[in-house]
Amino acid sequence: MNKRGRLWTVSSVNLVLPLVRAYAEGMQEDFLELRAAGDAARALRRRLRLVWQVESDRAGVPPETWDEGVRLAMESGNPELVRLQERIRDAAVRIDRACADLTRDIGEGVTLRSYEFGRFDFPTTDGGPAYLCWQPSDGDRVIHRHEPDLRCPERLASFTTSH
Numbered sequence: 001m002n003k004r005g006r007l008w009t010v011s012s013v014n015l016v017l018p019l020v021r022a023y024a025e026g027m028q029e030d031f032l033e034l035r036a037a038g039d040a041a042r043a044l045r046r047r048l049r050l051v052w053q054v055e056s057d058r059a060g061v062p063p064e065t066w067d068e069g070v071r072l073a074m075e076s077g078n079p080e081l082v083r084l085q086e087r088i089r090d091a092a093v094r095i096d097r098a099c100a101d102l103t104r105d106i107g108e109g110v111t112l113r114s115y116e117f118g119r120f121d122f123p124t125t126d127g128g129p130a131y132l133c134w135q136p137s138d139g140d141r142v143i144h145r146h147e148p149d150l151r152c153p154e155r156l157a158s159f160t161t162s163h
């Protein structure tokens with residue numbers, strides 16, 4: 001369990017969920033951007049390498065120097081690759097900033113488990129040590145909990161939100 005930060009109850013989590021949702025949805029968008037730009041950058045690198053090999057072969061450049069040639073070509077700054085790297089960096093900076101802002105707003109101790117699903121664990125001792133586990137697709141109330149030593153996908157035990 002977290003050594004620092006507050007312990008949460010179902011009602012205290014429900015109170016902050018609209019705020020957490022705003023951050024979570026922003027992180028999900030940034031994660032998609034990060035993944036899309038990363039995929040595009042990998043595809044572009046593969047294409048540049050293949051073009052490099054074809055051109056080098058045609059020019060009679062010995063194959064054993066191709067790796068170094070590709071590396072230098074990448075470093076020389078293909079404009080498309082540079083733009084993709086900027087998109088990746090910007091999205092990563094936005095995610096870092098969102099994490100810091102969320103901590104500032106609701107305090108230490110809440111754990112971000114997944115950018116993709118916008119999933120957070122709130123430590124609680126309500127009903128024994130556990131995490132109250134929430135992601136935007138769960139709706140406006142926290143409805144899952146799991147033991148501290150279980151991972152989020154094992155958050156099978158739904159509970160009613162009467163307490």
Ligand SMILES: [Zn+2]
Binds near residue numbers: 133146
């Ligand atoms: Zn969880």
